[in-house]
Amino acid sequence: MTRTRLRNERWGFESNCFVCEPTNAAGLRLPFDHDDELDAVVCDFELDDRFSGAPLYVHGGVTLAVLDEAMAWATIALASRFAMTVETTSRFLRPVKVHKPYTCTARVVGAEGDRLRTTAVVTDRFANACVEAEATFQVFSEAQAIDGIGEVTGDDARFLGD
Numbered sequence: 001m002t003r004t005r006l007r008n009e010r011w012g013f014e015s016n017c018f019v020c021e022p023t024n025a026a027g028l029r030l031p032f033d034h035d036d037e038l039d040a041v042v043c044d045f046e047l048d049d050r051f052s053g054a055p056l057y058v059h060g061g062v063t064l065a066v067l068d069e070a071m072a073w074a075t076i077a078l079a080s081r082f083a084m085t086v087e088t089t090s091r092f093l094r095p096v097k098v099h100k101p102y103t104c105t106a107r108v109v110g111a112e113g114d115r116l117r118t119t120a121v122v123t124d125r126f127a128n129a130c131v132e133a134e135a136t137f138q139v140f141s142e143a144q145a146i147d148g149i150g151e152v153t154g155d156d157a158r159f160l161g162d
Helices: 060-077 142-148 154-159
Strands: 003-005 034-037 040-045 082-091 101-111 113-126 129-139
Touching: 040 060, 060 082, 060 101, 060 129, 082 154
Parallel strands: none
Antiparallel strands: 003 034, 034 040, 040 101, 082 129, 101 113, 113 129
């Protein structure tokens, strides 16, 4: 399996992302990779009790943030599009516990016009699904990109919609 680390600076914009930015002291600082064999974005993670809801469980909102971030990276790494979430549904199947290892895997499963459909799942070390999500993403127009991430120039402009 070949994994390539996904980094915001690769696309020329600064980020203080709560989920993925390694320099955000208040954030999760999670690394996301493009796994070309799986054709997926993958993140291996373990969260401590700073991110708990119930004392031994990771807060559901934090888990959703991880899923959303994985799906957002999937739009970039797999579909070559900058996009934003417009709708998400999720199912909590098993608790995600603090101080335990998990993997989040996201894929792009469809495209219709300027919309991308994605899925993601958080699994435990035994490959049991804990939380599943599906989302629709809107591909950024040039104006939306400027508003959300700044000016997109050069070859990166191909990541924009019409």
